[in-house]
């Protein structure tokens with residue numbers, strides 16, 4: 001495959017995109033580890049007030065595979081991803097693998113996700129979280145609720161997890177969707193992106209990927225606020241539900257044409 005990097009080469013179609021906001025100490029190892037398996041790696045620093053902008057920019061001087069964008073004001077994860085998508089498109093990239101900056105996502109799965117995307121560029125490759133004992137029960141439960149809604153909203157089009165941010169997105173389709181939406185700019189991004197990409201006709205491929213939750217002592221940081229962000233997610237599912245009702249005839253017809261099975265996507 002011509003676009004696959006031969007370590008430590010560079011892909012000209014697929015890049016790793018890491019949106020980052022006050023990520024805690026794990027960001028440096030996360031970026032370094034990502035660069036060991038893929039290039040390019042881009043970080044979008046979203047109005048962070050810690051020292052990550054300076055330290056990662058300094059790292060980029062010595063690392064040709066790393067590019068760091070520093071945005072002056074915090075606008076949210078979805079807005080930072082959209083910024084990265086637009087830059088990626090301007091540079092000719094067709095796909096981005098988005099991942100968290102705080103060390104929770106498995107860098108060692110980047111290659112497998114990129115391979116799956118290179119083999120099926122029409123699809124999105126979704127991480128299916130494999131939790132260990134570190135996962136808070138409340139987050140796992142909340143996820144099941146969001147997954148149920150996302151599956152209803154897409155008429156069971158094959159989304160295994162609606163919230164996991166470790167994914168490969170087709171750039172053009174996601175920009176086209178986000179351009180028309182005012183929302184999807186904060187923690188409502190991950191769910192709304194998969195649901196709307198499904199509506200858009202982009203099939204999901206689900207691959208397992210471990211997720212870890214770190215304690216404060218281990219350097220874990222979370223900006224997810226249970227009240228604020230659960231209200232945001234509830235409002236998002238309300239909007240998506242009505243979008244689903246409007247699209248029901250189209251989704252139903254698609255479902256019938258796909259002969260009942262969860263569709264186009266593969267699951268490994």
Ligand SMILES: Nc1nc2c(ncn2[C@@H]2O[C@H](COP(=O)(O)OP(=O)(O)O)[C@@H](O)[C@H]2O)c(=O)[nH]1
Nearest residue numbers: 019020021046076077080100101102222223224
């Ligand atoms: N650019 C940007 N990224 C964010 C923001 N908030 C979170 N993120 C990214 O989203 C990831 C997940 O957020 P986090 O706060 O760790 O939430 P949690 O993992 O769900 O508890 C982080 O690692 C960042 O990469 C934000 O305001 N701006």
Ligand SMILES: [Mg+2]
Nearest residue numbers: 102104221222
């Ligand atoms: Mg996190």
